[in-house]
Amino acid sequence: MPKAPAIPDQDALRRIGGQVTKRLDDDPGVYRIDTDKADLFAVGDFLTPAECQRLCLMIDEVARPSSLHEQGYESGFRTSYSGDLDPHNSFVMGISRRIDDLLGLNPATGEAIQGQRYLPGQEFKPHNDWFYTSEGYWPLERKRGGQRSWTAMAFLNEVEEGGHTHFTEIGVSIEPKPGVLLIWNNADRDGAPNELTKHAGTPVGKGVKYIITKWYRTRRWR
Numbered sequence: 332m333p334k335a336p337a338i339p340d341q342d343a344l345r346r347i348g349g350q351v352t353k354r355l356d357d358d359p360g361v362y363r364i365d366t367d368k369a370d371l372f373a374v375g376d377f378l379t380p381a382e383c384q385r386l387c388l389m390i391d392e393v394a395r396p397s398s399l400h401e402q403g404y405e406s407g408f409r410t411s412y413s414g415d416l417d418p419h420n421s422f423v424m425g426i427s428r429r430i431d432d433l434l435g436l437n438p439a440t441g442e443a444i445q446g447q448r449y450l451p452g453q454e455f456k457p458h459n460d461w462f463y464t465s466e467g468y469w470p471l472e473r474k475r476g477g478q479r480s481w482t483a484m485a486f487l488n489e490v491e492e493g494g495h496t497h498f499t500e501i502g503v504s505i506e507p508k509p510g511v512l513l514i515w516n517n518a519d520r521d522g523a524p525n526e527l528t529k530h531a532g533t534p535v536g537k538g539v540k541y542i543i544t545k546w547y548r549t550r551r552w553r
């Protein structure tokens with residue numbers, strides 16, 4: 332019988348997936364979103380209004396047209412503005428550590444927190460956060476920490492219209508509410524990248540949308 336091709340980082344994804352899922356399921360402050368297609372969770376009031384406000388100001392300082400591995404800003408796939416928050420800033424470090432502790436993940440595996448801002452008409456089309464290991468960027472990402480395991484994403488403000496996080500395969504669309512943190516496993520229970528985690532930042536209709544995102548790798552990120 333021909334052997335199935337190996338899935339990079341599969342054992343680590345299975346192990347990390349199981350550990351974090353158990354931790355979140357055991358945490359009374361964490362709400363599991365009801366679906367059998369992915370492990371998807373939410374925490375209300377993860378950030379205070381003052382923290383949200385401060386993060387929005389920081390995002391305004393660093394935001395530049397968002398780029399993607401495969402496509403540039405011009406492609407229209409991801410039209411937000413984004414930038415990494417200063418990982419040495421004590422306030423940012425505190426927020427980052429709280430996310431690490433909530434998930435129980437090794438801080439060394441977390442990428443720098445990225446801030447994003449969407450103006451009316453701007454969006455992030457449906458995508459997966461995990462890497463396509465057949466793409467040209469993979470050899471570098473493999474060395475930089477490997478496959479992405481978990482995503483944690485917080486909404487920072489009220490959006491007048493639009494700007495939902497829409498999980499297109501699960502059929503769940505989450506309206507931005509300041510301070511709410513969404514968390515999901517990018518892999519399935521077997522440690523394979525989960526196609527069903529595909530999601531979009533839908534176009535903002537009115538107002539502006541600010542979020543922070545932290546992605547975790549299976550190994551030390553650098």
Ligand SMILES: O=C(O)CCC(=O)C(=O)O
Nearest residue numbers: 455460495496531532544
């Ligand atoms: O803006 C959103 O709701 C989605 C953002 C997103 O998909 C990401 O940061 O990976």
Ligand SMILES: [Fe+2]
Nearest residue numbers: 458459460530
């Ligand atoms: Fe995403």
